[in-house]
Amino acid sequence: xxxxxxxxxxxxxxxxxxxxxxxxxxxxxxxxxxxxxxxxxxxxxxxxxxxxxxxxxxxxxxxxxxxxxxxxxxxxxxxxxxxxxxxxxxxxxxxxxxxxxxxxxxxxxxxxxxxxx
Numbered sequence: 662x663x664x665x666x667x668x669x670x671x672x673x674x675x676x677x678x679x680x681x682x683x684x685x686x687x688x689x690x691x692x693x694x695x696x697x698x699x700x701x702x703x704x705x706x707x708x709x710x711x712x713x714x715x716x717x718x719x720x721x722x723x724x725x726x727x728x729x730x731x732x733x734x735x736x737x738x739x740x741x742x743x744x745x746x747x748x749x750x751x752x753x754x755x756x757x758x759x760x761x762x763x764x765x766x767x768x769x770x771x772x773x774x775x776x777x778x
Contacts, residue, residue, distance in 0.1 A: 668697035675700070
């Protein structure tokens, strides 16, 4: 998540905006339509998520890099909802079936090569 910046408007309103560093200097507009001034203070970068214990490895995951490493090392992937999971399960089943069929074909071909006709 990008850094959070605070803004103040001459109308009295204050608001926050998440902006990537590449857009740091872009002017921000208040909901009243006036240009707001950036409030100097302690800006912060919010973590993408709170630390958690990985159900796959049991390790504490405290950031995106640790999450990516944990998923790669445990051959897991993020939950994307039931429909996506069902599609992924079907795709993996089809891949497994194709791999099994190819293996059977190779075994049969190997056996046929060993038979004199």
